Amino acid sequence: MKYLYQLGFRNMTATIAYGNRVHWTDENLEHLEKQMREIAAFYEDAFLRGEPFYFSPIDAKISDNLRGFNPSERCHLGFRQMPVATDGRLYACTQFIGDEAYCFGDVFTGIDREKQKAVAMRASEPETCKECALRKRCTNSCGCMNRLETGNEDVVSALQCSYERMTIALADETADRLFAANEAAFRRRFMPKQTGDAR
Numbered sequence: 001m002k003y004l005y006q007l008g009f010r011n012m013t014a015t016i017a018y019g020n021r022v023h024w025t026d027e028n029l030e031h032l033e034k035q036m037r038e039i040a041a042f043y044e045d046a047f048l049r050g051e052p053f054y055f056s057p058i059d060a061k062i063s064d065n066l067r068g069f070n071p072s073e074r075c076h077l078g079f080r081q082m083p084v085a086t087d088g089r090l091y092a093c094t095q096f097i098g099d100e101a102y103c104f105g106d107v108f109t110g111i112d113r114e115k116q117k118a119v120a121m122r123a124s125e126p127e128t129c130k131e132c133a134l135r136k137r138c139t140n141s142c143g144c145m146n147r148l149e150t151g152n153e154d155v156v157s158a159l160q161c162s163y164e165r166m167t168i169a170l171a172d173e174t175a176d177r178l179f180a181a182n183e184a185a186f187r188r189r190f191m192p193k194q195t196g197d198a199r
Helices: 002-006 026-048 056-067 113-122 143-150 158-181 183-190
Strands: 089-091 103-106
Touching (some): 002 026, 056 158, 056 183, 143 158, 158 183
16 A cells, blocks of 8 residues: 555455355454454645545444444446446456446447346345344445355345444544544545635
8 A cells, every 4th residue: 555655545445255256254354354454544744744545444434423324335237327338248347347247238239227227126235134234334335345255245244333333443543643643634525515625
């Protein structure tokens, strides 16, 4: 992260590796949390110096908490965004490139809207998450991650749940420190409509 920042990158999106080629252990998750805490400290330092730096796992969780859940900001499996493969075929998600079940057409002949709608109709909040207090700040409804981990778009994995809980807690701790250190800057960054600084 620091290396990328030194190269000039100021907007970084990240997620953990999912799927059957990855096998996370408790020790791996502990190491991940340590690394995420180091990133949060770096993020906090950049913020307090007034240097622009966006790190999606922290920024998104803080924003979701302050603004509330906004379903329009989720990917919606091929509605909000649609990756294009090198052969011109259109897919619901980058994770599904090459999977015929999630191919919605191509750039030459267009989109199969019925297939697109059928996939979208399957997307829902996992049953196991309905009572969780964090469900509106979590990516539990990401069909891509769920399918990669559990084989089912509507079943969240223990890995995803652990990662989301870790990230939400870390974002909340970071937000509390940033707010206490510089409330005005925090409000400008995360609550621009309330400060009259909406862009």
